[in-house]
Amino acid sequence: MRPFHYDKPATATDAVTNFRPGAQYFAGGTTMVDLMKLDVMKPARLIDISGLEKGRYDFIKWSGKSLRIGALTPMTKLADDDKVRARVPMLSDALWLAASPxxxxxxxxxxxxxQRTRCPYFRDTSYEQCNKRKPGSGCAALDGGVTRHHAVLGTSDKCIATYPGDFAQALVALDAVVEILGEDGPRSLRFADLHVLPEARPDRETTLAPSDLIIAFSIEDADFPRSKYLKIRDRESYAYALASTASALRMDGNTIADVRLGLGGVATTPWRAREAEAALRGGPATEAQFARAADIAFAGASTTDENAFKVELGKRTMVRSLLETARMEG
Known part of the structure; x- marks a missing residue:
């Protein structure tokens, strides 16, 4: 690990105002420390935001069916929140299945x-070819590498690294909004517009400026008691998804009045299956309909010999998640 300066500002405004090139924010540090040890990230300065304004950004607030969550809320706190578990269980599910206690x-x-990708060619600096780490160097995964865990949706000829998170799939499915504090003041951004596809610049993973600070997430309609997050992985605990689905349903009898779908483990960004949702709305909640929607969701998949299994696995995961969600009370 390389030497760095350490700052701990008192307020979010101080953190943004005093941001300098080469700096990185951190709170829990569970990803940052790993990548610094691996020499993948080399910040000259770390800005500790964990205690900003004595917990001002650590909160869970309901207003009717709207939910607002502070960005410094610990994963455990949100996962264990009784109202969240009752009113939108897929948020809790995604956090419980995400990591160790x-x-x-x-x-x-x-x-x-x-969080950054777990692609081994990104995390192992002995590989020169990684467009995320060294723009323009190539992609070792695409150049004969091992690709079993790589993405099949949202890929490019520059990068096929999978987005590794779980919670983001639930946020993108729920039309969440990101609240940001930047150099020009506060602004809001659709969560769906936060992450960018790995096209010309795979090293640029979000639309945030370096000094931008996420302060909260808001969900206008978070009242989905009939929702869940299903995660399929190589082992039952502490493993990243091979395929996952965040699904939410509102039913009118056996007719689907509304549906939300976020896919994980199979895409380069948190993936919203909007065309599949459109195919399901107004139709019956049957396995045949769910299978048809899954075909639509994966119609644009691009595979390698090693990760082609993810298409069928992703479809089955989506169908199973929808079937289990449809059986829930809501």
């Missing part, structure tokens, strides 16, 4: 959605 206690919601 120790990491959930340390990690904060804001940092969780910004």
């Amino acid at each position: 120790q990491i959930r206690n340390m990690a904060r919601i804001g940092g969780n959605v910004l």
